[in-house]
Amino acid sequence: MNNDIARFNMIEQQxxxxxxxxxxxxxxxxxxxxxxxxxxxxxxLAFVDMEIPLQVTGSAGQVMLAPRVEARFLQxxxxxxTDKVLEIGTGSGYMAALAAHQAASVLSFEIDPALAxxxxxxxxxxxxxxxxxxxxxxxxxxxxxxPFDVILLSGSVPDVPQVLLEQLKIxxxxxxxxxxxxxxxxxxxxxxxxxxxQTSEPWDTVAPRLQGFPEHNRFSF
Numbered sequence: 001m002n003n004d005i006a007r008f009n010m011i012e013q014q015x016x017x018x019x020x021x022x023x024x025x026x027x028x029x030x031x032x033x034x035x036x037x038x039x040x041x042x043x044x045l046a047f048v049d050m051e052i053p054l055q056v057t058g059s060a061g062q063v064m065l066a067p068r069v070e071a072r073f074l075q076x077x078x079x080x081x082t083d084k085v086l087e088i089g090t091g092s093g094y095m096a097a098l099a100a101h102q103a104a105s106v107l108s109f110e111i112d113p114a115l116a117x118x119x120x121x122x123x124x125x126x127x128x129x130x131x132x133x134x135x136x137x138x139x140x141x142x143x144x145x146x147p148f149d150v151i152l153l154s155g156s157v158p159d160v161p162q163v164l165l166e167q168l169k170i171x172x173x174x175x176x177x178x179x180x181x182x183x184x185x186x187x188x189x190x191x192x193x194x195x196x197x198q199t200s201e202p203w204d205t206v207a208p209r210l211q212g213f214p215e216h217n218r219f220s221f
Contacts, residue, residue: 003035003046010034010047010067018068019203022075028101029071037094037122038064051208054091054115061208062115064092065154069205073175076188076202077150079103086146086167088138089154089210093119096131099152106131107145109138111211137212141167148172155210156184165189165197177207 011029020026035046042052051063064070073095079085079102087096090110096119100106108131110116116135123131134142139161141151146167153160153176160176168174168191178187185201192198209215 003033006047007034010049014049014066014068015071018072020068020071020075024102025071025075028074028098029067032094032097032101032126034067034094036126037092037097039092062089062091062112062211063208064094065207069177069207070095070098072186072203073152073154074098074102076186077152077173077175079150083149084146085150085152086138086142086148087152087154088141088164090116090119090133091154093122093131093133095152095154096133097123097126097128099150100128100131103150104130107142107148108133109136109142110134111137139210139212139214140164143167151175153177153210156181156207157210157213158215160187160189161213165191168197170194177205181206 038046038052045052049066051066054062083103085099085103085106087108090096090108096106096108113135116133120133141164147169148167149169149172151174156177170191172191174189176187177184179185184206186203186205187199187201189197189199
């Protein structure tokens, strides 16, 4: 099966049935070549409904999220052409590439230096010039570069730090997978005022943890 057929099947059999019906998002999934952001060892899995390991030294446990999760995140983000986007967890650069096609600019943080460099290479090869990848812990965001219209957390967290919510513009959206395995939900948090945020949890999923975010304390007696 060639890549174009596999990509079509991914969109029609995995993504559309998961209530991703936004025409612009579906078009982007055809334009941005997912296989070019997958590690060489896993190219054959580029269009499979699964998380793909990113096997770079020091990045144990880091993955590309399943295609349907990436697509639904993108749909819920509702990125506009004037939007400034902050992503935490660059990974291979694929989500940043998708967002870059919709946004004015994307700033993406990756905690693993080898993975950050690989993402830069992938984005450059794809001809994407409006993404900056920084090798740093993004859990505190980038206050001096904000505020942002959209903040994407490309992995799960126990809860969303207030410092990130405060870097949203009024009307801005933060998207993350929040909770503890096996119960996690996609959360869309919209800033509605100077000190007001509104949260919706439109769907369930499970995702690996983002590195650099503190876990809840667990006590046993």
